[in-house]
Amino acid sequence: MYAQLVETGVKRLKTEDEMSAQERDFQQRIDAEIKIEAKNWMPDAYRQTLIRQISQHAHSEIVGMLPEGNWVTRAPTLKRKLQLMAKIQDEAGHGLYLYSAMETLGADRDSEIAKLHSGKAKYSSIFNYPTLTWADVGAVGWLVDGAAIVNQVVLQRTSYGPYSRAMIRICKEESFHQRQGYEMLLTMMRHGTQVQKDMVQDAINRLWWPSLMMFGPSDEHSPNSAQSMAWKIKRQSNDELRQRFIDQTIPQLQVLGCSVPDPALQWNAERGHYDFGEIQWEEFYQVLKGNGPCNQERVATRRQAIEDGAWVRAAAVAHARKKHLKNVA
């Protein structure tokens, strides 16, 4: 399986003959579904792939707090405000588990975060889009967390132990997020005014395609997939997960009584899946290049947060030092 060769643009995998004895042993361990732990030997490219993916994932959790944070002061009821604050705090927790999992690979948290702040590191494309109305908060919970769960449920079985274990807890919390988002939209659709119902449809119209882009480029244009699948870092391809998300989401959309902005969407009984229209990949790659509508604002907010929190970090270090000196005295 790992000897397969892939098309241009996609990195070529080593054949068994090209692997060193250590690499062959490593691949056998992966094929036997034995988790790789921090102290086990691993090829440097496996380590670097994980650092890349886990750091991007952690950054996404932290940047993902911003579009929702925008609505805390404007939540319509105390209950909604509490739910939203709990969700945002969960996202911070996810970022922390993931940065910790990344550190087990020898990566330095401060330098990875510095890459985010200098615009070098990627974070999920979806957080480049604004949350314009309260309905967007529900749509983010339902669609964005919904897409994240589809991707992350399979990552619970990823080959690297610390990442896999972080995913188990994250998935439990993401399920709550998805349901609270959906319940919020359902309430607006069932009991809201026409203006509120239109807000829900408008939020879905704007967030539908960006949610599908979260799964990454189509398989034939995904440079990292073949190797990540062979190493079982990824367990299902970008296109397989995107299709699963669509198949799960459309029946929920029908219960809401809404539509998606895709005239090509229709059930294909022969395939047993929904067919859907062409994704605007040009828009996706523009976002990846840093030209997303909110990219500058997101990165600037993160930089400001780090600057504003400097005195807290300095005070915490001073306190820890004082306590340590007292203990050794």
Ligand code: BYC
């Ligand atoms: N956005 O070869 P590919 C959340 C990049 S947060 C930006 O397929 P790979 C939440 C990709 O990095 C959800 N970049 O890559 C938080 C690569 O670039 P580099 C975050 C993307 O890694 C708060 C290039 O495109 N979830 O749930 O094999 C509130 C080629 O792609 C994107 C995760 O991070 C994208 N959408 O597969 C609410 C899950 N897609 O690095 C919710 C973990 C692709 O080579 N990550 N790129 O320069 C993954 O599963 C994989 O990294 C991906 C991409 C499926 C995303």
